[in-house]
Structure formats: C-alpha cells, structure tokens
Amino acid sequence: EVQLVESGGGLVQPGGSLRLSCAASGFSFSTYSMNWVRQAPGKGLEWVSDISGSSSTIDYADSVKGRFTISRDNAKNSLYLQMNSLRDEDTAVYYCARDSPLQPNRYWGQGTLVTVSS
Amino acid sequence: DIQMTQSPSSLSASVGDRVTITCRASQGISIYLAWYQQKPGKVPKLLIYAASTLQSGVPSRFSGSGSGTDFTLTISSLQPEDVATYYCQKYNSAPQTFGQGTKVEIK
Numbered sequence: 183e184v185q186l187v188e189s190g191g192g193l194v195q196p197g198g199s200l201r202l203s204c205a206a207s208g209f210s211f212s213t214y215s216m217n218w219v220r221q222a223p224g225k226g227l228e229w230v231s232d233i234s235g236s237s238s239t240i241d242y243a244d245s246v247k248g249r250f251t252i253s254r255d256n257a258k259n260s261l262y263l264q265m266n267s268l269r270d271e272d273t274a275v276y277y278c279a280r281d282s283p284l285q286p287n288r289y290w291g292q293g294t295l296v297t298v299s300s
Numbered sequence: 301d302i303q304m305t306q307s308p309s310s311l312s313a314s315v316g317d318r319v320t321i322t323c324r325a326s327q328g329i330s331i332y333l334a335w336y337q338q339k340p341g342k343v344p345k346l347l348i349y350a351a352s353t354l355q356s357g358v359p360s361r362f363s364g365s366g367s368g369t370d371f372t373l374t375i376s377s378l379q380p381e382d383v384a385t386y387y388c389q390k391y392n393s394a395p396q397t398f399g400q401g402t403k404v405e406i407k
Contacts, residue, residue: 219344226387227338227387227389227401229395229396229397241394244395277343277344283391284349285346285349285355286334286389286391286396287336287344287391288346290343290344291343293343
C-alpha cells in the first residue's frame with residue numbers, strides 16, 4: 183500500500199525557516215518524481231515544486247523560487263522541502279504527492295499545516 | 301507560464317442533473333490534463349488523467365474530454381456524494397498549474 187506521511191509543519195514567525203519531510207512507503211520511491219502542493223486556508227490548490235527520481239530535474243513555482251529548496255534521500259525514502267524567508271502568504275497545508283506521467287498525483291499525503299505569523 | 305482557467309467558479313444543481321465544468325489552458329497542452337475532486341476537509345483525489353482516462357475506482361458517471369486548450373469534466377447524474385470542489389491541472393511541464401477550482405453544491 184502506498185503511503186505518504188508529511189511532518190515538520192508548525193508555527194513560525196515571518197522571515198523564519200522550516201523543513202518539511204515526507205516519508206514514503208509501499209512503492210519504489212527512487213523511480214518516481216515527487217511534488218509538493220499547498221493549499222492556503224479556504225483557497226485552491228497551488229503547485230509548489232517537483233523533483234525527479236534522480237534529483238536531476240527540479241522545478242519551483244515563481245512564488246517560492248529562491249526561498250524554498252526541494253530535495254530527496256532515496257536511501258531513506260524521504261522527500262524534503264526547506265522553506266526559508268517565510269512570509270504570511272506561505273501559510274497553508276502542504277501536501278506531498280507521487281507524480282507520474284501516467285497517473286499524475288495519484289497518491290497524496292494527509293498534509294502538514296504551516297502557519298507563518300508573528 | 302500557461303494559465304488554467306476553470307468555469308464556473310461555483311454551481312448548484314439538483315440530484316440527477318448533468319453537470320459540466322470547463323477548463324481552458326492559455327496555450328496547448330495536448331492531453332496532459334488531470335481532474336481532481338476535493339471534499340471538505342479531505343485530501344484531493346485524482347479522478348481523470350490524460351484528459352479522459354478515468355482513474356480506477358472512480359464512478360462511471362464522471363467523464364472527461366478535450367485536448368489542446370479546451371477541456372471538460374462531466375458528471376452525468378449528480379449525486380449527493382459529489383458535493384466537492386473540482387480542480388483541473390496541467391502536467392505536461394512545470395509549472396503544473398491548477399485551475400482555481402469549481403465548487404459543486406446540491407440545490
């Protein structure tokens with residue numbers, strides 16, 4: 183059974199940093215690209231970043247470029263999102279999702295809430 | 301970047317009605333279009349990918365069509381459990397932009 187479990191969310195002040203993790207199980211992690219998608223309270227879905235299985239291809243939304251860094255450790259079946267210079271507008275539930283050209287975002291984690299507030 | 305525009309932003313229909321949601325891409329994306337359903341407080345669920353391929357386990361009353369820039373999600377007979385917000389998403393290349401969502405309610 184495919185499982186994705188996010189962790190690392192919490193309350194952080196503007197300008198602060200946070201590192202999210204996503205623990206994957208039930209599939210061959212290294213063979214799949216992974217996405218981070220976020221959803222601000224009461225708002226729609228926003229794609230944040232993706233990373234290929236080998237980490238050779240990485241992309242970011244313009245809204246987070248230069249502040250967020252996606253990475254993965256295939257030996258640990260884990261995906262990460264390092265978030266620096268956080269802003270109020272980064273407040274959201276952050277989901278990790280397994281990507282595939284055949285079945286995009288077929289599996290999602292339960293999400294982790296990041297609140298940026300003073 | 302390619303923009304994804306959904307319409308309407310919300311709709312109210314009766315049980316049994318046929319419901320259609322449209323998604324327009326600002327540039328052609330072939331058939332790299334997915335539809336998701338998100339019920340209140342829940343994680344998004346993949347309904348359709350490759351514009352018209354129904355994800356396993358999704359009821360057959362859901363269907364998708366289109367290619368290039370214009371896409372449609374149709375619910376052939378709306379059921380109470382279909383109350384949700386529906387999102388389209390392009391996935392041919394980054395950024396994998398979502399539409400703004402369509403909230404479906406029962407009249």
